[in-house]
Amino acid sequence: MDIAALSSTKSLRRNVLKWMCLCFGFVSLFFAAFNIIVNNFALLGYLEIALSVFCAYTYYRLNTHALEVWQSVVMCIFVTFVIVLGNYLAKPINGVYVWSFALPILYYLLLGKRYGIVLSALLFVLQGAILVTKSSQLPLTTLNFSLNLAFVYISIWAISHVFEGSRALSSKRLKNLALLDPLTGAANRLSMNHYFEVELRDKSQLYLFLLDLDYFKQVNDTYGHAVGDKVLIEVATLLRVLLAKGYVFRVGGEEFALLHSFTSQNDALTMAETIRSKLNNTALDIDGLNIKVTASIGVVKYHQGDTLEKFVIKADKQLYKAKEFGRNKVYFQSSAHLNEKPQVA
Numbered sequence: 488m489d490i491a492a493l494s495s496t497k498s499l500r501r502n503v504l505k506w507m508c509l510c511f512g513f514v515s516l517f518f519a520a521f522n523i524i525v526n527n528f529a530l531l532g533y534l535e536i537a538l539s540v541f542c543a544y545t546y547y548r549l550n551t552h553a554l555e556v557w558q559s560v561v562m563c564i565f566v567t568f569v570i571v572l573g574n575y576l577a578k579p580i581n582g583v584y585v586w587s588f589a590l591p592i593l594y595y596l597l598l599g600k601r602y603g604i605v606l607s608a609l610l611f612v613l614q615g616a617i618l619v620t621k622s623s624q625l626p627l628t629t630l631n632f633s634l635n636l637a638f639v640y641i642s643i644w645a646i647s648h649v650f651e652g653s654r655a656l657s658s659k660r661l662k663n664l665a666l667l668d669p670l671t672g673a674a675n676r677l678s679m680n681h682y683f684e685v686e687l688r689d690k691s692q693l694y695l696f697l698l699d700l701d702y703f704k705q706v707n708d709t710y711g712h713a714v715g716d717k718v719l720i721e722v723a724t725l726l727r728v729l730l731a732k733g734y735v736f737r738v739g740g741e742e743f744a745l746l747h748s749f750t751s752q753n754d755a756l757t758m759a760e761t762i763r764s765k766l767n768n769t770a771l772d773i774d775g776l777n778i779k780v781t782a783s784i785g786v787v788k789y790h791q792g793d794t795l796e797k798f799v800i801k802a803d804k805q806l807y808k809a810k811e812f813g814r815n816k817v818y819f820q821s822s823a824h825l826n827e828k829p830q831v832a
């Protein structure tokens with residue numbers, strides 16, 4: 488499964504921006520001609536031509552490149568500026584302010600809730616202030632008309648806010664469902680693939696610890712599966728705390744993969760040993776029971792050209808040796824680190 492498929496926000500924003508470029512590109516070209524030739528608003532007309540060019544450029548780029556945040560930001564600011572300026576220059580009877588009703592939807596869809604609320608409020612104040620200064624001109628003389636304008640805008644704003652809030656939340660839930668292990672909350676294999684292949688740019692100092700709990704079957708057999716589950720949750724939490732800046736993935740029933748960059752081999756082995764001894768010396772308090780578990784850890788350093796599969800296979804070999812030679816050990820390449828004193832291989 489491709490993790491990019493889970494990023495519904497990105498593809499939504501990309502599509503919205505593309506359609507926006509098409510619509511605003513043509514509409515602003517039409518109004519540019521109208522404003523320059525008929526209305527004599529040259530400045531506004533030239534700005535609309537610039538907006539059209541920007542729309543064409545953005546549309547072209549979106550067909551060949553990924554969406555970049557600045558494109559959405561510039562588009563929102565540009566369109567807002569043109570509409571506010573149009574409202575300022577034209578008489579209310581021309582109805583330029585009507586375009587304002589479309590903007591909260593665009594702000595929320597393109598920039599999300601946080602910027603949506605700020606920009607919508609700003610636009611409301613700006614357009615409101617401009618219309619108030621023109622209140623002597625029809626049809627804004629009636630209170631009814633102004634109230635209707637304000638409430639339609641606020642309604643569209645509120646609906647956009649609620650819609651974007653729940654859309655973003657369900658998108659996040661869907662992503663978590665696909666990327667996190669439901670029992671321990673640790674990231675899963677799919678996350679590990681994505682992190683290794685896409686997110687991790689510099690792998691030159693990367694180490695993989697493959698950690699497997701020892702005799703975990705006995706924990707299940709002695710205390711029951713439910714307690715075994717809680718032990719796994721506690722272990723995952725402990726690993727996340729110990730490896731604060733690294734990543735913890737649950738890659739099997741009682742098997743975890745940890746990815747972390749270290750400046751030296753010694754640092755990596757010291758961390759692996761710390762994890763092993765911490766588990767060895769910690770009695771997990773599960774429902775009033777003090778349960779002790781140990782772990783065997785296979786450690787490998789990334790080498791140029793290693794695929795994730797190869798990287799894991801190499802770590803698995805070390806883990807196998809740690810198990811074979813007694814468990815509760817850290818193995819790095821060909822040498823064993825017998826308990827407290829890790830040594831460089």
Ligand SMILES: Nc1nc2c(ncn2[C@@H]2O[C@H](COP(=O)(O)OP(=O)(O)OP(=O)(O)O)[C@@H](O)[C@H]2O)c(=O)[nH]1
Nearest residue numbers: 699700701702703704705707712713715716740741
């Ligand atoms: N409670 C619980 N147990 C699990 C889960 N996933 C796997 N297990 C158990 O983990 C145990 C793994 O057993 P084995 O593969 O024999 O390994 P082990 O007993 O840890 O022995 P070694 O790995 O050889 O030290 C099995 O009893 C599985 O049922 C889980 O999600 N929850």
